[in-house]
Amino acid sequence: MSEKKTSERKTSVSRRGFLRNAVKGTAAATAAACTTVVAAPPEANALQRPPKPLPPEAVGLLYDSTLCIGCKACVTACKDVNHMPPEVGPEQQAWNGAPGNPTWDTPVELSAKTLNVIKAYVHGTGATKDAAENGFAFIKRQCLHCADPSCVSVCPVSAMTKDPQSGIVSHNPDACIGCRYCVLSCPFGVPKYDYNDAFGEIKKCQLCKQRLAQNELPGCADVCPTGATLFGRSDELLKEAKRRTALKPGEYTHFPRGDIAGKVGGARSGHEKLVEAAYQTHIYGEKELGGTQCLAVSAVPFDKLNLPTKVPETGYPTLSEGIQHTLYAGMIGPAVVFGGLAYLAHRNTKDHTEE
Amino acid sequence: MASHAHAHQPIGGRLLTLPFLVCSVLVVIAAFILAQRYGHGLGAVTNLSDGYPWGIWVAIDVVIGSAFGCAGYVMAMLCYILNKGEYHPMVRPAVMASLFGYGLAGAAVLIDLGRYWHFYHLMLPWYAQPNSVMLEVGLCVATYTLVLVVEFAPAFLERFGIEGLRRKLNKVLWVFIALGVLLPTMHQSSLGTMMVIVGHKLSPLWQTQLLPVFFLLTAVLMGFAIVVWESVMASLNFRRPMETPVLKKLAGLMLVVASVFVALRVVDLLVRGQFGQMFGGPQAGWFWVESVLMVGGLALLIPKANRGRSRALFLSSSMLLTAGILYRLNVYLIGFTPAVGPWHYFPSVKEIMVTVGVFALEIALYLVFVKKLPVLHAIEDHSANSGAPTSNAVQAKHG
Numbered sequence: 001m002s003e004k005k006t007s008e009r010k011t012s013v014s015r016r017g018f019l020r021n022a023v024k025g026t027a028a029a030t031a032a033a034c035t036t037v038v039a040a041p042p043e044a045n046a047l048q049r050p051p052k053p054l055p056p057e058a059v060g061l062l063y064d065s066t067l068c069i070g071c072k073a074c075v076t077a078c079k080d081v082n083h084m085p086p087e088v089g090p091e092q093q094a095w096n097g098a099p100g101n102p103t104w105d106t107p108v109e110l111s112a113k114t115l116n117v118i119k120a121y122v123h124g125t126g127a128t129k130d131a132a133e134n135g136f137a138f139i140k141r142q143c144l145h146c147a148d149p150s151c152v153s154v155c156p157v158s159a160m161t162k163d164p165q166s167g168i169v170s171h172n173p174d175a176c177i178g179c180r181y182c183v184l185s186c187p188f189g190v191p192k193y194d195y196n197d198a199f200g201e202i203k204k205c206q207l208c209k210q211r212l213a214q215n216e217l218p219g220c221a222d223v224c225p226t227g228a229t230l231f232g233r234s235d236e237l238l239k240e241a242k243r244r245t246a247l248k249p250g251e252y253t254h255f256p257r258g259d260i261a262g263k264v265g266g267a268r269s270g271h272e273k274l275v276e277a278a279y280q281t282h283i284y285g286e287k288e289l290g291g292t293q294c295l296a297v298s299a300v301p302f303d304k305l306n307l308p309t310k311v312p313e314t315g316y317p318t319l320s321e322g323i324q325h326t327l328y329a330g331m332i333g334p335a336v337v338f339g340g341l342a343y344l345a346h347r348n349t350k351d352h353t354e355e
Numbered sequence: 356m357a358s359h360a361h362a363h364q365p366i367g368g369r370l371l372t373l374p375f376l377v378c379s380v381l382v383v384i385a386a387f388i389l390a391q392r393y394g395h396g397l398g399a400v401t402n403l404s405d406g407y408p409w410g411i412w413v414a415i416d417v418v419i420g421s422a423f424g425c426a427g428y429v430m431a432m433l434c435y436i437l438n439k440g441e442y443h444p445m446v447r448p449a450v451m452a453s454l455f456g457y458g459l460a461g462a463a464v465l466i467d468l469g470r471y472w473h474f475y476h477l478m479l480p481w482y483a484q485p486n487s488v489m490l491e492v493g494l495c496v497a498t499y500t501l502v503l504v505v506e507f508a509p510a511f512l513e514r515f516g517i518e519g520l521r522r523k524l525n526k527v528l529w530v531f532i533a534l535g536v537l538l539p540t541m542h543q544s545s546l547g548t549m550m551v552i553v554g555h556k557l558s559p560l561w562q563t564q565l566l567p568v569f570f571l572l573t574a575v576l577m578g579f580a581i582v583v584w585e586s587v588m589a590s591l592n593f594r595r596p597m598e599t600p601v602l603k604k605l606a607g608l609m610l611v612v613a614s615v616f617v618a619l620r621v622v623d624l625l626v627r628g629q630f631g632q633m634f635g636g637p638q639a640g641w642f643w644v645e646s647v648l649m650v651g652g653l654a655l656l657i658p659k660a661n662r663g664r665s666r667a668l669f670l671s672s673s674m675l676l677t678a679g680i681l682y683r684l685n686v687y688l689i690g691f692t693p694a695v696g697p698w699h700y701f702p703s704v705k706e707i708m709v710t711v712g713v714f715a716l717e718i719a720l721y722l723v724f725v726k727k728l729p730v731l732h733a734i735e736d737h738s739a740n741s742g743a744p745t746s747n748a749v750q751a752k753h754g
Contacts, residue, residue: 047564111405112405141695150552153487153552154488154552155484155487156477156483156484156489156493157473157476157477157482157483157484157490158483159482174473175476175482176473177469177470177471177474177476177477178468178469178470178471178473179467179468179469179489180408180409180469181487183405183408184408184409184553185552185553187554187555189405189406189693189696192405193408195396195397195401195403195404196396196398196399197396198393198394198395198396199396200396200397200469200470201470307695308555308694308695310555311555312554316551316553316554317486317552319551319552320488320548320551320552321486323548323551323564323567324488324491324545324548325486327544327567328491334537334541337537337540338533338537341533341536341537342529342530342533344436344437344438344533345435345436345530345532345533345536346529346533348434348436348529349435349528
C-alpha cells in the first residue's frame with residue numbers, strides 16, 4: 001500500500017526510496033500475516049466458517065464390526081444392485097477361465113468397480129475374533145456421507161452434490177470434468193476414478209438412492225445376515241451405536257436387522273446375541289470431520305482398522321471455504337484492488353505511450 | 356510513441372537450429388504418447404492411482420508451469436503499477452514467457468482432465484459451484500490467458516504493421532494491464548488454498564492456512580527469478596549485453612521476497628507448533644533441500660556487488676527458482692500422503708516425456724517468437740542515445 005501512495009505523489013522515486021518502501025510494505029504484510037496466524041489458534045480459527053449440521057432427514061448405515069462375520073454378501077449385493085463389473089486380481093483368475101471373461105469377483109479395495117468392500121485386520125496368530133492382539137476383525141469401507149463433505153466443496157462443476165433432505169452424497173457423470181479433485185480431497189479415500197477407461201467416470205457409494213426411492217434397503221443392509229450393516233436415520237443409528245458401546249461383555253442383547261425403524265424394506269426380525277468382545281467407546285463418524293451419516297462401532301481400535309483417526313472435529317471445508325469467502329466476500333476485495341490497479345495503470349501507461 | 360514502436364526488434368537468424376530441432380522431436384514424442392492417453396485412458400500412460408489422482412501433469416505442468424508464467428505478472432506490476440519505467444524493456448519478453456507458461460498450463464489441464472470433453476462446464480454459470488477453489492482458479496487462469504494474448508498483441512500488430520488497431524488497443528490497454536496484475540494475484544494464491552482442504556494428508560511441514568500467502572510469494576519470487584535467469588541466459592546465448600542496472604534492482608527484490616518467505620515459513624512453523632517436524636517429520640529431507648536452496652539463493656544476493664555479477668545472478672536465480680519449484684512440488688506431491696493406503700507414486704517414463712514435451716514446446720515457441728517478432732529490446736537504439744547499453748531502458752518511460 002505504501003508503495004502505491006508514494007508513486008502517486010511523485011512520478012520519479014529514487015531507487016533507494018523504492019526499495020525502502022518495498023521493504024516497508026513487505027514487512028507490513030509479513031506482520032499482518034503473522035498476526036493473523038498468531039491471533040487464530042487452531043481451535044477457534046477466525047477464518048473458519050461454521051460447520052454444517054446434518055440434514056433433517058439424514059440417513060445412513062451403522063456398521064458393527066463385532067457382528068460382521070466377513071461373508072461379503074454385502075459386497076456381492078452391492079455389485080448386483082449397482083450393476084458394477086467384477087474385479088479380478090492377477091492371482092485370482094479362474095484356473096480354466098477364458099482371459100478377459102472372469103467369473104470370480106475378488107475386490108480388495110474400493111475402486112471404480114467396487115463401491116463397498118469388507119477388509120480384514122489380522123494380528124499375530126489371528127486366533128480370536130475382535131481382538132487387537134493375536135486376533136482378527138473386519139471393517140466395511142464405503143462412502144460415509146459426511147455432514148460437511150470435502151468432495152462436494154471442491155467440485156467446480158456441481159457434479160458432486162449432497163441432497164439437502166437425505167444428505168446422500170451423489171455424483172453426476174454428465175456434469176463431471178474428471179479433474180479428480182474429489183478423489184484427492186476425500187479424507188476417507190472414497191471416490192474413485194477409472195484410469196483404465198478412455199472415458200472413465202468417478203464412482204462412489206450413493207447409498208442405493210435408487211432403491212430407497214422405491215422403499216427398498218441399500219443392497220448391503222438388505223442382505224446382511226447378522227445386522228452388522230444396519231440402515232436407518234442417522235440420529236437413530238447414533239443412539240443405537242451409543243447403546244452398543246455401553247454394553248459389557250457377557251450381556252445378552254437384541255440386534256436389529258435391515259432398517260432400524262423397520263420401515264424401509266419391511267419389518268425384519270432381529271436376533272438375540274451374547275456380547276463377546278468389549279466395544280471401543282469411540283463411535284467412528286460421530287465426530288470425525290464434522291460427523292458422518294454412516295457410523296461404525298468396533299472392539300478393535302479404528303486406527304488398527306486403517307481408518308484415519310487423527311482428524312479434526314470440523315470438516316476441512318470449514319477452513320478452505322472460510323479463507324476463500326473471506327478474501328472474495330461479495331467480490332468487494334477484488335473489485336477495490338482492480339479499481340486501484342486500473343487507476344495506476346491508466347495514469348502510468350499515459351506516461352509510457354503518449355508524449 | 357515512435358521510439359516505442361521500434362524499441363523492440365526481432366533478433367532474426369536461422370529458425371532450424373539444433374535446440375529448436377531437439378525441442379521439436381520431444382514435442383512429437385509427447386504427441387504420440389498423448390494419442391495413447393486419449394485412446395486408452397490415463398492409466399495407459401501414467402502411474403496415477405486413486406491414492407495419487409494428481410501426478411506431475413498437475414504438480415509440474417500446471418502448478419509449477421504457471422509460476423514460470425509469473426514473469427509477465429511481476430514485470431507489469433513493476434512497470435505499470437509501481438511506474439518503474441526502467442523495467443519497460445523487460446515487460447514484453449516477460450509477457451510472452453507468461454503467455455506460453457499459462458497457455459501450456461491450460462493445455463496441460465486438458466491433457467489431465469479425465470472427462471475433458473466436458474471442460475466447458477467450468478465456464479457455464481449453471482454448473483458453477485462457488486465454494487470450489489478450483490472453479491476460481493480455472494476461471495481466473497482462463498481469463499488471464501486471454502488477457503495475456505491482448506497484452507502481447509501489440510507485438511503482432513507491430514510486426515504486421517496494423518498501426519490503427521495498435522493505437523486503439525493502446526488506449527484501452529490499461530484495463531488489461533490492471534487485470535493482468537489482479538488475476539495472477541488471485542489465482543496464484545488460490546493454488547495454495549487448493550491444498551488446504553486435503554488437511555492431514557499434507558505433511559504439517561507444509562499444511563497451513565498460510566498456503567495462499569506462500570503460493571503468492573513463490574509466484575512473485577519465481578516471476579523475478581525467471582526474468583533474471585532468462586535475461587542472463589539470453590545475454591549469453593544470443594550474445595546480447597547484460598541489462599545490469601535493471602538486473603541489480605531485480606536481484607534486490609528477489610532478496611526481499613525470498614527473505615519474507617523464509618521468515619514467514621519459520622514463524623508459521625513455530626506458531627503451529629510444528630517446528631520439530633523439520634527434524635524427522637514426514638518428508639523432512641525435502642523440506643531441508645527446499646530451504647537450503649532458498650536460503651542459499653538469497654544469501655548469494657546479500658553482498659551488493661554480487662547483484663551485478665552474471666555468474667552470481669545466474670547461480671542465485673537458479674537456486675531460488677529451484678527452491679520455488681520444490682516448494683510447490685512438496686505441497687502438491689512429495690509432502691502428500693493418501694488417506695487410506697498404502698499407495699505409491701513415481702511418474703512413469705511416458706508421463707515424464709509428456710511433461711518434457713510441454714516444456715520443449717514452450718522453448719521452441721520462445722525461439723520462434725523472439726526471432727520473428729519484436730519481443731526483445733533492440734540493442735542498436737542505445738548507441739544513438741548514449742554509450743551505456745541500458746540507458747534507453749531508463750528513457751523509455753519518459754521519452
